Amino acid sequence: MAVKSITRKGAETAQPLGPAKESPLIQQWLARDAEVISPSYTRSYPLVVDHGRGAELWDIEGRRYIDFNAGIAVVSTGHAHPEVVRAIQGQAARFIHMSGTDFYYPMEIELAEKLDQLAPGAERHQTFLSNSGAEAIEAAFKLARHHSGRPRMLAFLGGFHGRSMGALSLTASKPIQREGFAPLVPGVTHAPFAYCYRCPLRLEYPACDIACVRYIEQELFQHSVPPREVAAIVVEPILGEGGYVVPPPEFHIRLQELAGKYGILYVADEVQTGIGRTGKMFASEHWGVEPDILCLAKGIASGMPLGATTARRSVMTWGPGAHGNTFGGNPISCAAALVTLRLVEQQYMANAARLGEVALERLRALQRRVPQMGDVRGLGLMIGVEMVRNPATREPAPALRDQIVQEAFARGLLILGAGASTLRFSPPLAISRTLLDEGLDILEESIMAALTV
Numbered sequence: 001m002a003v004k005s006i007t008r009k010g011a012e013t014a015q016p017l018g019p020a021k022e023s024p025l026i027q028q029w030l031a032r033d034a035e036v037i038s039p040s041y042t043r044s045y046p047l048v049v050d051h052g053r054g055a056e057l058w059d060i061e062g063r064r065y066i067d068f069n070a071g072i073a074v075v076s077t078g079h080a081h082p083e084v085v086r087a088i089q090g091q092a093a094r095f096i097h098m099s100g101t102d103f104y105y106p107m108e109i110e111l112a113e114k115l116d117q118l119a120p121g122a123e124r125h126q127t128f129l130s131n132s133g134a135e136a137i138e139a140a141f142k143l144a145r146h147h148s149g150r151p152r153m154l155a156f157l158g159g160f161h162g163r164s165m166g167a168l169s170l171t172a173s174k175p176i177q178r179e180g181f182a183p184l185v186p187g188v189t190h191a192p193f194a195y196c197y198r199c200p201l202r203l204e205y206p207a208c209d210i211a212c213v214r215y216i217e218q219e220l221f222q223h224s225v226p227p228r229e230v231a232a233i234v235v236e237p238i239l240g241e242g243g244y245v246v247p248p249p250e251f252h253i254r255l256q257e258l259a260g261k262y263g264i265l266y267v268a269d270e271v272q273t274g275i276g277r278t279g280k281m282f283a284s285e286h287w288g289v290e291p292d293i294l295c296l297a298k299g300i301a302s303g304m305p306l307g308a309t310t311a312r313r314s315v316m317t318w319g320p321g322a323h324g325n326t327f328g329g330n331p332i333s334c335a336a337a338l339v340t341l342r343l344v345e346q347q348y349m350a351n352a353a354r355l356g357e358v359a360l361e362r363l364r365a366l367q368r369r370v371p372q373m374g375d376v377r378g379l380g381l382m383i384g385v386e387m388v389r390n391p392a393t394r395e396p397a398p399a400l401r402d403q404i405v406q407e408a409f410a411r412g413l414l415i416l417g418a419g420a421s422t423l424r425f426s427p428p429l430a431i432s433r434t435l436l437d438e439g440l441d442i443l444e445e446s447i448m449a450a451l452t453v
């Protein structure tokens with residue numbers, strides 16, 4: 001697909017733009033970035049953004065891209081949704097900051113009321129507000145310990161929960177994320193996740209009868225983890241960073257039963273899966289699971305920083321001063337979140353469910369022609385395609401996956417990897433059928449091109 005030749009101001013240029021990788025202007029920005037930005041950042045391609053609208057972005061020279069990343073599953077309503085922009089502008093003109101830990105303002109209370117209404121379960125909920133996913137997890141970690149008086153945590157291999165010390169202790173996605181940071185918070189044990197395409201226990205679903213949950217009780221609880229010391233099981237409904245891995249339907253149901261049996265709190269990390277991403281407001285709802293603590297961030301405020309830790313009232317038992325922050329529940333973020341939740345609830349959640357089906361069907365059709373597409377899986381607009389060298393051996397194909405990402409970028413589609421060799425789709429929930437189809441056309445071309453390299 002040819003890159004559209006429009007300038008920053010939208011006027012037609014005489015010459016079509018060349019590839020971003022060869023642009024001297026883009027190279028200049030990359031060089032300046034390398035001088036002053038932390039080298040820990042991970043960039044897959046030289047996208048230097050100028051502006052976005054819906055599911056499209058334009059770089060500083062006017063190249064147009066279809067965005068299947070949404071700022072890593074964040075801009076749920078699309079880039080610069082007019083109603084979100086209006087809410088942000090309106091709130092910024094009234095007051096920008098107030099410190100919700102110390103003072104009151106209506107939109108923070110309204111947001112917590114909305115989350116109370118939306119969170120699964122009959123019991124009323126209370127919410128602690130912060131600025132990011134990692135902070136939402138930190139709050140859950142602390143609350144679980146504080147409420148239960150128990151020190152230990154269970155999390156899962158392949159799980160990603162953020163990079164602050166508590167959250168990082170729960171994260172077990174890639175060794176590079178932990179390397180050099182020990183000692184982490186003690187008392188965290190990781191169990192195998194229900195990654196059926198690559199079962200860590202080498203079993204087959206459904207004959208396995210969800211052995212990965214039984215492993216917790218029959219192995220961990222028997223040998224190394226006293227269950228009465230476990231405060232919480234922290235789990236992503238679908239592995240995000242770990243490769244967009246959808247577990248079988250029984251997994252979370254059994255896990256919550258196990259947690260209940262031992263008085264352990266069930267903490268759903270819905271930072272990536274929440275807010276309509278999977279076609280329901282929370283992915284937990286696909287299985288009828290009711291988390292004791294729900295962690296939210298990413299898509300909740302269309303890109304404004306906001307984290308939320310929503311717990312059953314009988315769990316949120318800490319008193320004044322036990323936890324707090326300066327910026328959490330920023331009034332502009334809350335205003336953006338209220339509009340985002342309304343738009344997602346009224347339209348975009350259903351759009352994600354419908355277009356997710358369309359995308360899955362199309363990718364599965366393509367998989368029949370491309371055996372290197374080892375596994376196609378997803379719920380709503382959270383879809384992963386795991387690339388393999390050979391479908392029989394399932395040997396991961398990270399180089400092929402990375403090449404597809406580059407081919408897509410060169411053709412005007414933004415997509416990223418997750419896990420060892422998975423392509424991940426997390427477009428804005430508001431994406432139109434036309435743009436989805438156009439993006440999938442580019443992806444198909446990109447896969448074919450990468451296979452010939």
Ligand SMILES: Cc1ncc(COP(=O)(O)O)c(C=O)c1O
Pocket residue numbers: 132133134135137160161162163236240241269270271272273297298
């Ligand atoms: C499931 C999950 N939890 C927590 C986090 C951490 O969120 P943040 O990057 O906002 O700290 C992420 C980020 O990717 C995530 O995907």
